Amino acid sequence: MELLNHLALGFSVALTPINLLYAFIGSMLGTLIGVLPGIGPVATIAMLLPTTYALQPVSALIMLAGIYYGAQYGGSTTSILLNMPGETSSAVTCLDGHQMARQGQAGAALATAALASFFAGCVSMVFVATVAVPLSELALKFGPAEYFSLMVLGLIGAVVLAHGSLLKAIAMIILGLLLGIVGTDVNSGAARFAFGIPQLTDGIGVVSVAMGLFGFAEIITNLEHTGKRELLTSKISGLWLTKDQFRKAWPAVLRGTGLGSFLGLLPGGGAMLASFASYALEKKVAKDPSQFGKGAIQGVAGPESANNAGAQTSFIPLLTLGIPENAVMALMVGAMTIHNIQPGPQVMTSNPSLFWGLIASMWLGNLMLVVLNLPLIGIWIKLLQVPYRVLYPAILLFCSIGVFTINNTNFDVMQTAAFGLLGVIFVKLECEPAPLLLGFVLGPMMEENLRRALLLSRGDPTVFLTRPISLVMLLMAAGLLLAIVAPNIRRKREEAFQEE
Amino acid sequence: MAFIRHPKDFFAGLLFIAFGVAAIVIGSSYALGTAARMGPGYFPRALGILLIVLGSVLALRALRIQGTAVPAFKWRPTLIVLGSVVGFGLIVEHAGLLLSTVCLIVGASAASHEFRWKEALVSGVCFALLAIAVFVLGLKLQLPVWPVFLFGTH
Numbered sequence A: 001m002e003l004l005n006h007l008a009l010g011f012s013v014a015l016t017p018i019n020l021l022y023a024f025i026g027s028m029l030g031t032l033i034g035v036l037p038g039i040g041p042v043a044t045i046a047m048l049l050p051t052t053y054a055l056q057p058v059s060a061l062i063m064l065a066g067i068y069y070g071a072q073y074g075g076s077t078t079s080i081l082l083n084m085p086g087e088t089s090s091a092v093t094c095l096d097g098h099q100m101a102r103q104g105q106a107g108a109a110l111a112t113a114a115l116a117s118f119f120a121g122c123v124s125m126v127f128v129a130t131v132a133v134p135l136s137e138l139a140l141k142f143g144p145a146e147y148f149s150l151m152v153l154g155l156i157g158a159v160v161l162a163h164g165s166l167l168k169a170i171a172m173i174i175l176g177l178l179l180g181i182v183g184t185d186v187n188s189g190a191a192r193f194a195f196g197i198p199q200l201t202d203g204i205g206v207v208s209v210a211m212g213l214f215g216f217a218e219i220i221t222n223l224e225h226t227g228k229r230e231l232l233t234s235k236i237s238g239l240w241l242t243k244d245q246f247r248k249a250w251p252a253v254l255r256g257t258g259l260g261s262f263l264g265l266l267p268g269g270g271a272m273l274a275s276f277a278s279y280a281l282e283k284k285v286a287k288d289p290s291q292f293g294k295g296a297i298q299g300v301a302g303p304e305s306a307n308n309a310g311a312q313t314s315f316i317p318l319l320t321l322g323i324p325e326n327a328v329m330a331l332m333v334g335a336m337t338i339h340n341i342q343p344g345p346q347v348m349t350s351n352p353s354l355f356w357g358l359i360a361s362m363w364l365g366n367l368m369l370v371v372l373n374l375p376l377i378g379i380w381i382k383l384l385q386v387p388y389r390v391l392y393p394a395i396l397l398f399c400s401i402g403v404f405t406i407n408n409t410n411f412d413v414m415q416t417a418a419f420g421l422l423g424v425i426f427v428k429l430e431c432e433p434a435p436l437l438l439g440f441v442l443g444p445m446m447e448e449n450l451r452r453a454l455l456l457s458r459g460d461p462t463v464f465l466t467r468p469i470s471l472v473m474l475l476m477a478a479g480l481l482l483a484i485v486a487p488n489i490r491r492k493r494e495e496a497f498q499e500e
Numbered sequence B: 001m002a003f004i005r006h007p008k009d010f011f012a013g014l015l016f017i018a019f020g021v022a023a024i025v026i027g028s029s030y031a032l033g034t035a036a037r038m039g040p041g042y043f044p045r046a047l048g049i050l051l052i053v054l055g056s057v058l059a060l061r062a063l064r065i066q067g068t069a070v071p072a073f074k075w076r077p078t079l080i081v082l083g084s085v086v087g088f089g090l091i092v093e094h095a096g097l098l099l100s101t102v103c104l105i106v107g108a109s110a111a112s113h114e115f116r117w118k119e120a121l122v123s124g125v126c127f128a129l130l131a132i133a134v135f136v137l138g139l140k141l142q143l144p145v146w147p148v149f150l151f152g153t154h
Helices: A004-013 A017-035 A041-052 A057-082 A093-102 A106-140 A145-163 A167-178 A207-225 A243-265 A269-287 A300-315 A315-321 A327-338 A344-351 A352-382 A390-405 A410-428 A432-456 A467-487 A487-496 B007-029 B042-061 B075-109 B117-136
Strands: none
Touching: A004 A106, A004 A315, A004 A352, A017 A041, A017 A057, A017 A269, A017 A352, A041 A057, A041 A207, A041 A327, A057 A093, A057 A106, A057 A327, A057 A352, A093 A106, A093 A300, A093 A315, A106 A243, A106 A300, A106 A344, A106 A352, A145 A167, A145 A315, A145 A410, A145 A432, A145 A467, A167 A432, A167 A467, A167 B007, A167 B042, A207 A390, A207 A410, A207 A432, A207 B075, A243 A269, A243 A300, A243 A315, A269 A300, A300 A315, A315 A344, A315 A352, A315 A410, A327 A432, A344 A352, A344 B007, A390 A410, A390 B075, A390 B117, A410 B075, A432 B042, B007 B042, B075 B117
């Protein structure tokens, strides 16, 4: 019954007109950028972070969260109609969704995606609400040694589950940690790596890092390619499912929701991993796997429910442990810090209306999306006809204004451009920027906990191994690393990402 | 350089080594302290060493395993895009939002191979009006709309 009380509190916060408005703005913006290729949730959230200064913290977080799950809805629309994923998390939806559209079933595919997402959103909200309380109670017992080990586990987990070279990803984390500690050292007051620049003594802004590495670098690499896109302008009719389609789709939705909710919890998890895993699972359990890739409705229903469930449950580690598990969550840490909220288990007790309000708003946002999205599809398609050559300068403009107004100084703009250049270099060298961003936001926390743990143990590093919870977490991190190095699991992992 | 079999990894390794060395060299003036009482130099030094180790492994391994070449670095879009952003940052306080937005949009549009003068100018003016409506009138941010040297600060 405690759960009901919590949710009642949450809805009382989320249902205030102002918060409803921000949930609406967030989910609509999310859908918009989900539809538009070339700008993802990370860059958008970075772009809008500065404008949330003036808002109440809960409204700000509600809007930013809306962008993340809204993008999952928008991304599936373009996957189905254009065979072009607006977001990586809906890349697998292309495989069968676009085939359905080619067979004149675009309406059914879109309806499946929307309803599957909504169902997953409802279930995972209850899941978040149930798991959050015990997890944060456990986390409150953590000392600095446990926290340090937890962060090690979180960071290692994030790179093991992501794709690409493991060695590079770990190096990117370390580089992120290093960039994260630029600025004044809280313990000694010494300015580190600030080069006498006053703005740097406050540290590098998370907005600059994210916008440069994800926003600018992406635009520049897009400009190097000169492809044309194909628009499937066939009329969309009958936004509903036949009985037979419904019967086929719902078990896939159930499996997708379960799998997505679970994978969203893991470090490095979230929407993208969930959708890929769900597609693989559907293919495996199907009676006739040969139908996949030719318009199997399960291939839409499963991944679409999984990516939405994963997007929502990935808030759990952030809200209960204070550990971001993907790049979007890393930016949410930035958003909370701007509003002087230290993410972690204490949020739930010290700021219950923020915590439960955010969770309730996710359900409301999902409801708005399912109600508004299907009728609005026409508008989204119109938007897609805006050529990229008009679109990207506008994105650059909003990024530049956003980053300038953080402190009203052009230093931040230069800094963002510098990260843009670094981002282009990383793209050329195939270094994923997400681990860097995770390291970046965790840097100061990690140093602080390492320092405190070693201070308490009088400099004895074995403290991380003698405290049981810490030991278990470090063993898990080591296990993950070993598992990935072992050849047969490595092959499996590469296969899983083959679908991309 | 035929002995570098995996150029992407090799240069990534060099990049990490460079960052690691920079961290240690620049950080050499910060007090190290001891493990129990860490100074401001302790953690960065540790990270720098780790980066050098990881970078070296990457670079050395790249001499042995096969990989693809680093794609050519195209300076044009990079310079134009980043240049117009930097330009915007430099002039916005003085030239006002209207003029600097038009400059940014037209300048950045030139990076595309489909660049058209007229279209870029029109979209520049449209987005300038939108930006003024959203940021100055809507969000009430402190940004001048008109050039300061012509109309004063407000």
